[in-house]
Amino acid sequence: xxxxxxxxxxxxxxxxxxxxxxxxxxxxxxxxxxxxxxxxxxxxxxxxxxxxxxxxxxxxxxxxxxxxxxxxxxxxxxxxxxxxxxxxxxxxxxxxxxxxxxxxxxxxxxxxxxxxxxxxxxxxxxxxxxxxxxxxxxxxxxxxxxxxxxxxxxxxxxxxxxxxxxxxxxxxxxxxxxxxxxxxxxxxxxxxxxxxxxxxxxxxxxxxxxxxxxxxxxxxxxxxxxxxxxxxxxxxxxxxxxxxxxxxxxxxxxxxxxxxxxxxxxxxxxxxxxxxxxxxxxxxxxxxxxxxxxxxxxxxxxxxxxxxxxxxxxxxxxxxxx
Numbered sequence: 001x002x003x004x005x006x007x008x009x010x011x012x013x014x015x016x017x018x019x020x021x022x023x024x025x026x027x028x029x030x031x032x033x034x035x036x037x038x039x040x041x042x043x044x045x046x047x048x049x050x051x052x053x054x055x056x057x058x059x060x061x062x063x064x065x066x067x068x069x070x071x072x073x074x075x076x077x078x079x080x081x082x083x084x085x086x087x088x089x090x091x092x093x094x095x096x097x098x099x100x101x102x103x104x105x106x107x108x109x110x111x112x113x114x115x116x117x118x119x120x121x122x123x124x125x126x127x128x129x130x131x132x133x134x135x136x137x138x139x140x141x142x143x144x145x146x147x148x149x150x151x152x153x154x155x156x157x158x159x160x161x162x163x164x165x166x167x168x169x170x171x172x173x174x175x176x177x178x179x180x181x182x183x184x185x186x187x188x189x190x191x192x193x194x195x196x197x198x199x200x201x202x203x204x205x206x207x208x209x210x211x212x213x214x215x216x217x218x219x220x221x222x223x224x225x226x227x228x229x230x231x232x233x234x235x236x237x238x239x240x241x242x243x244x245x246x247x248x249x250x251x252x253x254x255x256x257x258x259x260x261x262x263x264x265x266x267x268x269x270x271x272x273x274x275x276x277x278x279x280x281x282x283x284x285x286x287x288x289x290x291x292x293x294x295x296x297x298x299x300x301x302x303x304x305x306x307x308x309x310x311x312x313x314x315x316x317x318x319x320x321x322x
Contacts, residue, residue, distance in 0.1 A: 007310025246281025
């Protein structure tokens with residue numbers, strides 16, 4: 001029987017875990033509330049428990065585990081350095097050592113956006129690309145960069161923080177301390193905030209109808225529905241965020257001339273409302289060389305990019321790689 005590998009996608013709300021074969025075929029998966037307020041030890045125990053439960057279900061244990069975490073990690077040491085949305089920020093938590101002790105198999109740790117990039121590289125559109133830029137568009141904006149078929153990590157595993165490039169020099173304050181980062185302009189909350197403003201101002205009748213007037217129901221998805229139904233102001237708001245994303249993509253195309261730019265994460269479900277403005281921005285803003293060969297695509301893996309990236313990371317960490 002082919003080896004099994006495990007992946008864990010650690011989020012502030014949920015822990016999502018899966019077992020899969022080395023070729024990415026999922027065998028079992030489950031999720032459970034993170035309950036991060038209980039502290040790192042309890043969360044790590046839940047992560048191990050999920051993998052053990054899935055192993056019992058599959059009748060086999062994994063050869064290795066790959067984990068994506070929402071923040072900065074020391075890849076070599078297997079410790080978290082700074083998880084901004086976790087209580088206590090998980091500074092210096094020995095994640096790899098703790099889980100290897102609980103599970104008895106090798107564990108590898110990486111930032112969740114880089115893990116999703118790895119998933120796209122190994123199992124998605126990246127299989128056909130030598131150089132790739134991957135944007136994860138969700139509660140924040142993260143990503144990763146692939147050069148020469150290899151995920152570029154840098155000395156801290158932090159290379160590829162493309163959501164924190166400056167787009168508006170005097171723009172909104174970002175959680176990283178900078179102003180005008182792409183994350184402040186094109187993340188899910190940034191897009192939804194403009195939708196809320198339009199709804200409350202009476203300038204989004206279709207959005208108001210779709211959300212029954214409830215601002216808590218305003219999301220990029222409901223805004224996309226309203227835009228496609230004729231809400232011009234909502235369509236313009238999405239286009240503005242897409243144009244900022246296009247500037248960021250054009251910057252990276254100028255720097256790297258990638259074969260491929262991929263949009264992943266929940267906001268990427270807006271589809272062509274994002275993709276076409278990004279393609280247009282690259283055509284208009286990159287003047288030093290032709291860009292007809294640069295593809296811009298939505299992730300082939302959708303919301304599975306992080307899990308499948310964890311499988312790819314585990315496969316690379318196995319004593320006998322598949």
